Each structure stands twice: as structure tokens, then as C-alpha cells.
Amino acid sequence: MPSPQPPRPGSTGPSSGGPVGRRPLALAGEASLRRRLVARDEQALVELIEVASPWLLGITHAMLSDADEAEEVVLEAFASAWDRVGSLGEEHDALLPWLLRIARNRAIDRLRRRRRWRLKLARADSYGELPPDRVRESEVDEAARPGWHVHESVHAALRALPAEQREVVRLAYFQGLTHSEIARQLGIPMGTVKTRLRLAFDKLRTALAPIRDWVL
Amino acid sequence: MTTHDWYVENRAAYVARSLEPGEERTFRDHLVRCDDCSREVARVERELAWLPMGVPPVAPPPGLARRLAGEILDRPSRWRRRLPLAAAAAVALAAGGAALAARSDRGALRALLSARETQLAALEDTLSVLRRANTVLQTQISMNGHQQGGLLIFQDAVSHRWCVIVHGLPPAPSGSMYQFWFITESGMVRSVEVDADTRRPAFMTLPMPGVAAPVMGAALTMEPVVNRSGEPQGVTLAHVVF
Numbered sequence: 199m200p201s202p203q204p205p206r207p208g209s210t211g212p213s214s215g216g217p218v219g220r221r222p223l224a225l226a227g228e229a230s231l232r233r234r235l236v237a238r239d240e241q242a243l244v245e246l247i248e249v250a251s252p253w254l255l256g257i258t259h260a261m262l263s264d265a266d267e268a269e270e271v272v273l274e275a276f277a278s279a280w281d282r283v284g285s286l287g288e289e290h291d292a293l294l295p296w297l298l299r300i301a302r303n304r305a306i307d308r309l310r311r312r313r314r315w316r317l318k319l320a321r322a323d324s325y326g327e328l329p330p331d332r333v334r335e336s337e338v339d340e341a342a343r344p345g346w347h348v349h350e351s352v353h354a355a356l357r358a359l360p361a362e363q364r365e366v367v368r369l370a371y372f373q374g375l376t377h378s379e380i381a382r383q384l385g386i387p388m389g390t391v392k393t394r395l396r397l398a399f400d401k402l403r404t405a406l407a408p409i410r411d412w413v414l
Numbered sequence: 415m416t417t418h419d420w421y422v423e424n425r426a427a428y429v430a431r432s433l434e435p436g437e438e439r440t441f442r443d444h445l446v447r448c449d450d451c452s453r454e455v456a457r458v459e460r461e462l463a464w465l466p467m468g469v470p471p472v473a474p475p476p477g478l479a480r481r482l483a484g485e486i487l488d489r490p491s492r493w494r495r496r497l498p499l500a501a502a503a504a505v506a507l508a509a510g511g512a513a514l515a516a517r518s519d520r521g522a523l524r525a526l527l528s529a530r531e532t533q534l535a536a537l538e539d540t541l542s543v544l545r546r547a548n549t550v551l552q553t554q555i556s557m558n559g560h561q562q563g564g565l566l567i568f569q570d571a572v573s574h575r576w577c578v579i580v581h582g583l584p585p586a587p588s589g590s591m592y593q594f595w596f597i598t599e600s601g602m603v604r605s606v607e608v609d610a611d612t613r614r615p616a617f618m619t620l621p622m623p624g625v626a627a628p629v630m631g632a633a634l635t636m637e638p639v640v641n642r643s644g645e646p647q648g649v650t651l652a653h654v655v656f
Binding site: 238239240241243244247248251252253255256257259260268269272273276277280281284285292294295298299301302303306310345346348349351352353355356370371372374375376377378380392395396399400402403406407409 | 435458464465468471480539
């Protein structure tokens with residue numbers, strides 16, 4: 199199983215305030231972007247796609263194991279967001295988690311609709327454990343990637359889970375398998391799957407709580 | 415363990431979508447009726463909102479943002495090319511109103527809302543081109559030697575689209591149609607058929623033609639319906655060159 203990506207030197211968690219160069223948008227920046235999207239500013243749509251698409255492609259690539267399909271899902275997610283952004287209340291979550299949720303749900307729908315489980319599982323094996331260390335250094339300037347500090351925090355939270363809990367989270371959350379499919383895959387009782395998932399999600403909810411208020 | 419305890423225990427599993435398909439449907443139905451679970455599921459969603467970012471980003475291919483934005487923005491344009499805006503709005507409202515009168519349930523309301531959102535998105539999209547237009551051209555349309563309405567073109571350099579308005583034209587005679595053309599350095603490029611009606615202007619939001627040659631102007635002709643070739647064969651009613 200591939201080793202997880204180590205935190206970069208000098209990396210910090212979300213409570214650090216974000217070092218210069220990581221370019222997280224401030225809350226005011228996101229509010230401005232959202233206002234422009236609601237006003238149908240097409241340049242704002244381009245900006246949103248530029249910032250968010252690497253993360254949406256990350257999760258959809260990992261789930262679908264197919265670059266073209268991943269891109270289709272990302273297009274659907276942005277199209278849905280463009281259509282619905284005007285109906286979001288001010289109290290709504292930040293834009294990026296919202297987009298990630300849309301993309302992930304659509305990826306799961308595709309996986310289930312097309313019943314590609316066997317093929318997908320075979321491909322998924324080649325991707326190894328989450329977070330997969332698939333991004334070549336030359337492809338991504340991590341320090342300059344908005345949101346990289348959030349990735350590091352989530353990555354650390356996942357790595358802090360016991361291996362057996364991390365494995366069920368990988369299969370359930372990042373591969374879209376149901377309880378019974380995970381039980382079959384791992385050869386363990388379904389009750390054990392549910393227990394491990396419940397314990398893992400309880401820990402993750404606590405660990406990720408500090409970054410709830412961060413945006414992009 | 416009560417029935418409700420099952421929902422309480424599986425809130426995170428529902429958010430993760432690890433429930434079996436039948437269980438997921440049951441849970442979704444329950445959320446409609448149970449405010450407590452609905453609120454708690456929303457809370458779990460917020461708490462796990464960043465979890466997808468545990469996966470490293472993937473560098474998008476060059477030009478992806480512009481391409482995706484173009485595809486998203488082009489959707490209402492394609493829709494509007496088939497139906498002039500006013501007619502589309504009337505159809506959407508009539509369909510939604512009829513559905514609501516026939517069955518005033520949530521499904522009908524959702525359909526009406528969806529139709530209104532589509533209509534609003536189309537209007538906003540048209541307005542965005544009009545508001546951003548950096549060049550506006552207008553010319554008269556002549557039929558049989560008489561002025562008969564006009565042609566207005568709003569050019570938006572940001573999205574590389576035109577909003578074209580044709581007004582004052584009667585419906586095309588039987589066997590004929592009004593055809594809009596781009597004039598490019600390499601020749602005429604067929605664009606859309608114009609559904610004219612003297613009672614209301616026809617609005618069209620058009621992307622630039624997919625040819626390498628620069629666009630130099632536009633023309634409106636009356637063509638025989640049978641002409642589907644790439645060259646105009648009928649009478650030129652209006653043309654404008656920049």
C-alpha cells in the first residue's frame with residue numbers, strides 16, 4: 199500500500215491562519231465570488247472552476263478511475279452549481295464543500311447506475327489506499343494550490359484512524375461501496391463494517407470540525 | 415431498539431451513502447417527515463464537508479476552465495435557438511400553470527419551480543450578453559424595396575457570443591425561411607433559422623462559428639426551406655460588415 203503524502207515542510211493546519219503563498223480565499227473573497235455568480239458574472243464562473251476543479255477532479259478520478267468520466271461529472275457539478283447558486287442562502291456552506299458533495303454524489307450515482315462494480319474494484323485496487331499518492335510533483339505546485347492546507351488536515355485526520363477503520367472509510371466514502379459490498383470485499387460481518395464506519399466517522403467529524411469555517 | 419434508533423444510528427452512513435439502495439430510499443423518505451433527523455443529517459454533512467479533500471488534487475488539462483465554462487454557458491443558447499425567448503417563457507409558464515392546476519402537490523411545484531428557474535437562467539444569460547456588449551450594430555431589413563423591421567447585434571467580447579435581435583418581420587411565407595449567416599474571411603457560414611413574427615422580436619444568443627477565419631459581419635436572407643447548403647441561394651434582406 200502506498201505511503202501517504204507527507205506534510206510539506208512548514209505546513210500548518212487550518213488553525214494557523216494560512217501562510218502566504220497558499221492563497222486561501224478569505225471569507226469576504228468567497229462572499230464576493232458568490233455574489234458575482236448570483237449576478238451571472240461569467241468570469242466568476244471561470245474563476246470558480248479554476249480554483250475548485252483540481253479538487254473535484256481529484257475525488258472524481260479516485261472514485262471513477264476514468265479521466266473522461268471524471269471530467270463529465272465535474273462539468274455536471276459546475277453546471278448544477280451555476281444553475282442553483284442563486285437559491286443558496288447566506289448561511290449555506292462554503293462553495294467548495296457544496297461542489298464536492300454534488301460531484302461525489304453524482305460519481306456514486308454513475309457507479310451504481312452502470313453497475314460496474316467488478317471492473318471498478320479491479321481498477322480501484324491499482325489505486326491503493328487513500329489518499330492515493332498519484333499526483334506527480336511536476337503536475338501540481340502544491341504550495342500554490344488554494345486549499346492545499348485543507349487537504350493536509352484531512353489527510354492527517356484519515357491517517358490518524360486505525361488501519362481497519364481507514365479501510366472501510368476508503369471503500370465507503372471514496373469508492374462508493376455499500377455496507378454489504380464492503381463486508382463481501384473484506385470478508386467480515388456487516389455489523390463489523392457498520393461499527394467501524396460509525397467509529398471512524400465520529401472521529402473524523404471531531405477532527406475536521408476546526409476547518410468547517412474555512413473557504414476555498 | 416426502536417425504529418427511529420435505526421435512523422439515528424445510520425445518519426453518518428446515509429451521508430456517506432454506504433446504505434443499501436433500498437435503505438437509502440427509506441432514509442430519504444424519513445427525512446421528509448422527521449425534522450430532527452433532517453437537521454442532524456445536515457449537521458453531519460457540514461462536519462464531513464471537507465472529507466473529499468483527503469484525495470490529492472488532479473491537475474486539470476490546459477484550458478479546462480474556459481472549456482467547461484463555455485459548455486455551461488452555451489446550454490441556454492442552444493435551448494433558445496430552438497424557441498424564441500418569449501415563446502419559451504410562455505410555454506414554460508403555461509406548462510407549469512397547467513400542472514399546478516391539475517395537481518397542486520409538491521411534484522407540480524417542483525416542476526413549476528424548475529421551469530421558472532430555466533426561464534430565469536435564460537433571461538439572465540441574455541441580459542449578461544446585452545449588458546457586456548462592447549459593440550452594438552444595427553441595420554434595416556428591406557423586403558421588396560421597402561424597409562421592414564431591423565436587425566440588432568450586440569457583441570460580447572468576454573464570452574465571444576452575440577445577442578441578435580430581429581424585429582418587425584412578418585412570418586416567412588410558406589416554403590421559405592429566414593436564415594441568419596456569419597460573414598467570415600473564408601465565406602458565408604450558416605447560423606440559425608430566425609422564427610420571425612411582427613408581434614414580437616426574435617432573440618437569439620449565438621456562439622461564434624466554429625471556423626478559424628475571423629468574422630467580418632452578418633447577413634439575413636430569405637431561403638427556400640429546401641436549401642440546407644452552406645451557401646445562401648435566396649434574397650438578401652440585410653447585411654452588415656464591421
